[in-house]
Amino acid sequence: MHKTAVKKVVMEGVLDANDSLAKANREDFDRAGNFVVNMMSSPGAGKTALLEKTLEHLRGDPRLGVLEGDVQTTLDADRLARFHVPIIQVNTDSGFGGECHLDANMVRSGISELPLSDIDVLVIENVGNLVCPAEFKVGEDARVMVYSITEGEEKPLKYPLMFRSADLVIVNKIDLLEHLDFDLEQFLGNLDDVNPGVPRILASARAGEGIEEWCGWLRKKSGSTEPAT
Amino acid sequence: MHELSIAEAIVAVAGRQADGRRVTKVHVKVGHLRQVVPSALSFSFGLVAEGTPVEAADLDLEEVPATGWCRRCEAESRLENFPLLCKTCGGSKLEILTGEELMVEYLEMEEETADA
Numbered sequence: 001m002h003k004t005a006v007k008k009v010v011m012e013g014v015l016d017a018n019d020s021l022a023k024a025n026r027e028d029f030d031r032a033g034n035f036v037v038n039m040m041s042s043p044g045a046g047k048t049a050l051l052e053k054t055l056e057h058l059r060g061d062p063r064l065g066v067l068e069g070d071v072q073t074t075l076d077a078d079r080l081a082r083f084h085v086p087i088i089q090v091n092t093d094s095g096f097g098g099e100c101h102l103d104a105n106m107v108r109s110g111i112s113e114l115p116l117s118d119i120d121v122l123v124i125e126n127v128g129n130l131v132c133p134a135e136f137k138v139g140e141d142a143r144v145m146v147y148s149i150t151e152g153e154e155k156p157l158k159y160p161l162m163f164r165s166a167d168l169v170i171v172n173k174i175d176l177l178e179h180l181d182f183d184l185e186q187f188l189g190n191l192d193d194v195n196p197g198v199p200r201i202l203a204s205a206r207a208g209e210g211i212e213e214w215c216g217w218l219r220k221k222s223g224s225t226e227p228a229t
Numbered sequence: 230m231h232e233l234s235i236a237e238a239i240v241a242v243a244g245r246q247a248d249g250r251r252v253t254k255v256h257v258k259v260g261h262l263r264q265v266v267p268s269a270l271s272f273s274f275g276l277v278a279e280g281t282p283v284e285a286a287d288l289d290l291e292e293v294p295a296t297g298w299c300r301r302c303e304a305e306s307r308l309e310n311f312p313l314l315c316k317t318c319g320g321s322k323l324e325i326l327t328g329e330e331l332m333v334e335y336l337e338m339e340e341e342t343a344d345a
């Protein structure tokens with residue numbers, strides 16, 4: 001026996017395996033008629049608080065389900081339990097560096113335990129991280145980024161990957177604007193530099209600002225009707 | 230640090246494609262717009278490859294510059310930074326031509342063959 005060097009042309013996208021699982025998820029979602037939001041942010045940008053306000057406001061129209069990708073604890077899911085909507089928590093600490101994002105496979109294992117046919121809008125609450133989640137499609141229809149103004153104006157330029165991939169940016173904690181040294185115009189300019197014209201909603205999950213606009217966006221996207229007034 | 234996630238995915242692709250053979254080189258194309266830090270990716274690759282058929286492999290990174298085609302003036306530009314703008318007319322309606330690659334292009338491996 002002796003060893004020979006061989007070259008094998010592969011031409012395989014590094015994330016192809018993930019993307020084909022994401023496609024399988026997407027087919028399941030489409031079959032069940034779900035509109036799926038991949039919600040991404042930094043840690044502490046207020047995703048869970050926003051979801052609480054969203055659930056209070058929507059009151060079951062459309063019917064929301066939540067897939068949580070938080071690390072280990074069940075705290076966030078506990079906060080949402082009082083709304084009695086389908087919630088599943090997916091463990092993201094299963095691999096080397098696996099704590100930093102949800103991938104299509106983790107979401108696949110989560111949705112097998114969710115009653116998809118009883119859900120109109122599925123919100124996938126990704127792990128708080130401005131980088132990794134942007135790389136991994138999970139089968140979503142839209143990417144929504146929650147951004148807290150406490151993070152400063154420069155983040156779109158530092159982390160363009162995620163900002164570029166967003167279909168909607170919720171600029172959260174806007175109630176703190178007068179107390180912070182945050183230049184909203186400059187931030188929005190930076191946002192437009194990486195993702196020109198991306199829809200944005202100025203919101204405060206705490207004070208309730210922007211919640212109606214966000215819920216309207218969800219209703220419109222999911223094809224649900226506006227509630228009768 | 231998304232380099233670790235990407236390194237895991239590269240090791241998975243190379244390990245599967247190697248089909249039991251020992252990999253000596255993994256050639257990966259990385260587009261400029263992927264925001265990958267090469268040194269961080271190489272470091273992560275070393276960590277993640279340990280104990281796999283890719284363990285002894287060199288990670289050979291080929292960085293691909295970002296280029297775009299302007300829909301307004303039809304010129305092609307090299308894109309260095311955000312905002313991504315046409316270098317000829319300053320327009321922002323660009324089709325990205327290159328720079329989003331993230332692909333395992335080829336592997337070099339050792340194969341045991343019977344002596345003739």
Ligand SMILES: [Zn+2]
Nearest residue numbers: 299302315318
């Ligand atoms: Zn031009």
